[in-house]
Amino acid sequence: MASNPATGSVAAGGEMAIPRLTPILPLDPVPDLVARCLLGDRRAQYDLYKRYAKAMYNVCKRIVGHDAEAEDVLQDAFVDAFGNLHRFRGESTFGAWLKQIVVNRAVGCLRTRRLPLVSTETLDNENFDRAEEGEGIDEAQMQWDVERVRQAVARLPDGYRVVLTLYLFDGYDHDEIGQILSISESTSRSQYLRAKRKLISEL
Amino acid sequence: MSLENFIREHRDEFEQDAPTYAFWQRLAAQLPPPAGDNHSAENGQNKPSGPFLGVQRGSGVARRWWAVAASIVVLLGVLWWVNARYAATEQPEVVAVSPAYAKEVAQYASLIDDKRDELKALAANNPGLYQQFANDLDRLETSYLALKKDLPETPNQELLIQAMIQNLQLQIDLLNEQLRVIERMKQQNTTHETV
CATH class of the missing domain: 1.20.5 (Single alpha-helices involved in coiled-coils or other helix-helix interfaces)
Structure with a gap:
């Protein structure tokens, strides 16, 4: 990244006679793909889809927790994204924009199941806090395994799983998760800690 | 190692499944039909559009x-x-007698048309006045047409053409006078308005 400003200043200085010695970074093909998609180029649509399909499918599957439903959500999300491509203004990366659509669709799918996204499971706050204190020690000594973690995440109740995956896998912070799920930031935070505790107990 | 760190480090290993190609085919069927496939788009670019x-x-x-x-x-x-400009073809009768006169007649006729248009534009906001001016002009025009009609039979054609030209000159004089009247009226109006 440090070489970028230098490259830029050479170009801006207009010293066209001097050959550029710094290697040109490969151009991000996504803006071009997006532009071609806007013109209805089916090939570009496929390329763009291909680029994000796997990641978005995993986002869907983690949130929805069900293969067939995840495919339905993903399909709706892509149709939505391609249909509203003109609304993508490049304020974020295309991936982030698409992911927002996918996440909102997936969360919407959970809502239609009429299950509460935030577990109503009553929790004694004192016990919870005490559990929190001891958790760090447990974690440090844990022997993690990808497959076991994956299965344990899938077994979590919806309300726990959504918050945990959005935070751990999708890189949203609690403020953003709060907005996505229409809950407060502190609810997201406490829900995450509960989810994590539940997950560890399952392993 | 904390759970967060473990997942961060093994992030890619958690991404295992991918939708099948059949999934794309189902998706593509739901997308709006392409505006034109690549092939025709390229042809379109090569073809001049006009x-x-x-x-x-x-x-x-x-x-x-x-x-x-x-x-x-x-x-x-x-x-x-x-x-x-020199609508000689519109004056076949005159051309038959004298091409020189025909040219003169055509010049006057075109001048009259121009001035009539000008008058019409200037008197647009005063249709009553324009009608009065048009009536005066039409009287001259009628006598001109009568002269033109007599032209083939008349013994002294040159004299008649001179009369026609005189008529046209009168029309032009009249138009000039009318235009001057309108100009003066407009000036008065503006001075009234400014005062």
């Missing part, structure tokens, strides 16, 4: 033909303009 692009991109031969066509159009335009 005759002027054809001139720019076409071969030398095509370019020459376009140049010829353009020259013909320009020539026709010039001929039409000359004809309208």
